[in-house]
Amino acid sequence: MPSDVAPDAHCDPRGGCITCGDVALPMAVRHIDAERGLALCEHEDGRRESVEIALVEPVAIGERLLVHAGTAIGRANADASTAIHGEGGAR
């Protein structure tokens, strides 16, 4: 990997690329840089990365965002268990 790619990049051609695969990961906001429109977010496994938050602002520390290609495209805050046990989600 070239040295000027972000050290937190985890695009692995051997195991498939999560960015190409339309995969979005829930990550928790740990630090907010409002001036630059970025947040330091943490995945469940402890991996951290800078995330563009322009599409979901304002965000709060501890909030869970859905992150794809370094950009938060939505929130992942609802109680997960209700979706499965409930009526199948809202329309």
Added chain:
Amino acid sequence: MRFVEEFRDAALGRALAGEILAAVEPGRHYKLMEVCGGHTHSIYKYGIDDLLPANVELVHGPGCPVCVIPMGRVDDGIAIAHQPNVIFTCFGDMMRIPGSDGSLQDAKAAGADVRMVYSPLDALRIAKANPDRDVVFFAIGFETTAPSTALTLKRAKAEGVTNFLCMCNHVTIVPPLRALLDSPDLRLDGFIGPGHVSTVVGARPFQFIPADYGKPIVVAGFEPLDVLQAVHMILRQLAEGRCEVENQYSRVVPYDGNLRALEVLAEVFALRPHFEWRGMGFISQSGLRLSDAYADFDAELRYDVPGVRVADPKACQCGEVLKGVIKPWECKVFGTACTPERPIGTCMVSSEGACAAYYNFGRFAREREVV
């Protein structure tokens, strides 16, 4: 792990499988398409199809961003990568997509400066670190990824970065679905809708599927229970004679999508009159280019590219796989001439591609059946 383990609960999975079995009408064959490659990956990884009754068939759709890139566009990218003074950046899977004369990985081996990035922001970072060179980002993906490219271009414009360029191959999900529904090749009973695309566009754009074609669609998440529940919701609609857009993935998908993301897409991109899809030909208004306001960042305007349509290799049946007409193992070169290590077709490259997903997970189950 919250938001993940709840959706891999084996007991709940078995219960859902029982409910699915109770919802099917014996003697009727159900053909459901999972639109998104992420679902295909989950189905094979977790053996979801093994939990379904024999008369519920899942077919794979065109929603793998890498798989749908036609060979001619790869050739165009490679032509730009070989220009002097260019640093060419792309996502990992894109490096291995075969063009008519090798892949971007081969171009890199031949001396082109091709670099893998995780996000367009990484490419912009490279541009800022190399102000004397042009840094071209090969943008691919559906509406899930397009906002990231759009925000990066807005950032480049705001910061006055003039050596950052984009070769735009972003596509939209609705036109290929309409093309599939108009195709006489395929008889589908319902759709598992793409979860992460819908985070951006919402569930609303899929209303045409029940309204114009009388088929149900359920937008779904990517964990095994998400997919099983979506299958159950579709079967329940069919049993009750309903056809609607339902949202199983409401924990992240708002019905109207992310309005701010849609505004950014409308500002930075414009629809192309038509765009070629691997194996599916040209589809009207299905691809994005940079809008006139961002023309200075358009790599296709800065560099001459061949722009030639290149036919897929004769042996490759990615088109039929992408349309759900054949299963991966029915392709003539599957697992023999075409493997993830030496792919001929795009579907074998990305882990979300139906062929790669089946090669990595599904074929073992099939081998057991054969024995």
